[in-house]
Amino acid sequence: MTSTSHRRSEGQWAVDGHAPLNSNEVVKAEENGLHVRQRVINDYAARGFRSIPPDDLNGRLRWWGIYTQRRQGVPGGRTGSVSPEDLNDSHFMMRVRIDGLGLTVRQLRVLGDISTKFARGTADITDRQNLQFHWIEIESVPEIWRRLEAVGLSTVHACGDTPRGFLCSPVAGVAADEIIDPRPVIRQIKQRYIGREEISNLPRKFKTAITGSPTLDVLHEINDISLVGVRHPELGPGYDLWVAGALSVTPRLGERLGAFVTEEQAPDVWYAVIRLFREYGYRRLRSKARLKFLLADWGPQRFRQVLEDEFLGYRLPDGPAPAQPTGPSDHIGVHEQKDGRRYVGFAPTVGRLSGALLADIATAAQAAGSDRVAFTPQQKVIVLDVGETKVARLLATMERLGLTANPSPFRRSTLACTGLEFCKFAFVETKGLAARTIFELDRRLADVQLPAPISLNINGCPNSCARIQLADIGLKGQLQQNAEGTQEFIFQVHLGGGLESAQRGQAGLGRTLRGLKIGVAELPDYVERVSRRFVAEREPDESFAKWVQRAPEESLR
Structure with missing residues (x-):
């Protein structure tokens, strides 16, 4: 797509070839980050923290949701002025990807048990609907993986230059005003693509958001790809396609491509966008390796053309933009579901929970007849599928736990x-x-x-x-x-x-x-x-x- 004459290589695979142009790309080229799993299980867990070489410690472990955490007692004044070794603790943060799909009571109890036994009781809801533990020791990681995977959870691709955990409407499938249920699309994408090596070496992280809620509850404007529920006048419910939003130190809102995506097309479109990023994303400088920089140079018209011509092989129909949001997107309080039951949104303090509290929430949800709890992008907790007669008891129980459905404004x-x-x-x-x-x-x-x-x-x-x-x-x-x-x-x-x-x-x-x-x-x-x-x-x-x-x-x- 771009002539290589009289231009500096940006490390775009489709243009410049695969030769690594910085140390991060060298590490990724030497070995796919997913391969570190077996070394953790077979070697590092037995030999301990000091056995982990730097490229795995500060790089490939992230492909399995593991970062070294900050060594206690190192003041903020030393941030950015000392080496990673001086900042690294011998413990880890571990991120469990939830993908916005919610958790069963059993899964919640397993997470609570892991927090209590392996993470000194820590458990934080992230603003991407994941759960983070701290104080994890490398010796415990294989057992934590075993427990997570036994209940259908994982840390794969939770960090690193990979497709990170998805945002999804936390009330998908139950909200009375829902345009389309995004959960089938997310499940198909996860089944087909997450954990595959071919999309495990991206220029940098890749963030996904999908919602069918008219409250626009997944911050679609700041994700690398967003599918936003709309109703096409001829094709019915589907998704409006947005790309290349991100914040950090160079914030840029995503843009509509003006394309309508059906439920059946959505997994293929997601796969096409991520491959476009893999092949054309900038890899020379980490500071320019997000999709937003490519879109800024190309513009939405060219982006859509390349997407359709080179990666999809067909044209997407034009479609309508989402309407303005219909109400608050944090889903706090008591709301009626489309089946007549209720979902109830509660506010922890800045997403901070604990292992004991996760277990208590599971017990409270089960007592209210629910088997599903969801986290939100605003670090909140929602109990789904509550019978109308059990709402009052749930509200009282959660209030005693320090979680309120009627929080103060701040x-x-x-x-x-x-x-x-x-x-x-x-x-x-x-x-x-x-x-x-x-x-x-x-x-x-x-x-x-x-x-x-x-x-x-x-x-x-x-x-x-x-x-x-x-x-x-x-x-x-x-x-x-x-x-x-x-x-x-x-x-x-x-x-x-x-x-x-x-x-x-x-x-x-x-x-x-x-x-x-x-x-x-x-x-x-x-x-x-x-x-x-x-x-x-x-x-x-x-x-x-x-x-x-x-x-x-x-x-x-």
Whole structure:
């Protein structure tokens, strides 16, 4: 597609060949990351952490959802300035891919048992509907895999340059207003492709989102591929195809290709997009190896043409865009299912659970007649299939467990990444800070009637795992020198982000004000101040994001 004359190689396989252009590509070319599994089982689990060579420790283990976690006691001031060996603990984070499909009570109990026995009780819901453990020892990994796989769960492709775990509407198949049930498509893709070597060496990670909910509950604008439920005037229910969204330090919203995808075509279209990325994605620089950079250079028209001509072999019909979202996408509270039963959404504090709590949730769900629990992209928990007469008992039980279906505004809308506690990229603490901030804001703002929750997203580094550009108030952890010349931890502030409509383009990624940075200790003061100003200055029916776009700078500082 691109002439090789007078251009620098970007490492595109279809253009430049397969010669590796950086150390990461060399490691991937030497051996597929999936092969490390047998070495874990046969060698590393027996010989221990020190037996793991660097290319496996810092590379291939990720293909099975395993990262070294941050060594305890290493301050944020050393992030980015010391070697991986100085930051590595001898324990691991392990990510279990859920793919948005929900969990049975049995699966939930197995996860709780793993947390208690092997992960010091840790269990965090990620903003991609997965579950993360910490403190995992390499000696325990084979047994953890055995227990997960016995109940149909896995860590394969949960990390690394692979197709990561999918986002799926957590109320797929039950929501009364659902356009199309996306679960059959996800199951087909998983069965056909996940764990295959041919898509286990991508330029970088590849994120998928599928929903049939008119609430648009999977943040489709920030995934590498999204299939969004729509009704075609002639072909009926299907999907609108979006590609190449991502955040991190160079955020870019995905774009519609204008193509309609039927349920039958969806697995083939997913496979075609991921192969296009494999063959044409940029591999020379890791910082440019996401699909968003290719789309920025090609544009959606050329992208669609290459997709259809080279990877699908047929034309996709044009189709309609999704309508504006019909309501809140976090599914908190009690909702009627299409079968007359109820689903109930509960709010943990920034997604933090424990092994004991997972077991208690399983017991509570079972007592309410349910065998299914789902996680959400907002780090929430939903119990599905609850009989109407059992809702009150479930609400009371979960409240005693610390999970509420009627959370305060900031408990409902605060998101936090892993942060300094375990992450090697972080500068600042996030989870504990977020919990303390929620408690303080609930106390301080008890007299304020917010028209809607103000989303507060806290990230420990610039990589935006907590989607700071999409929050009403997004906070990016940094280090800076203060007036005395010493380092201090601060947050850069993003304001008024959101995905009310991707047609807003970059306006959906929030507003930053020159020099607006706040210290960690100032966080509750700042959020309280801006929240009160919003309530005082907003026009009728004006959202926080819209107010931010017109508000004078002094109101936002």
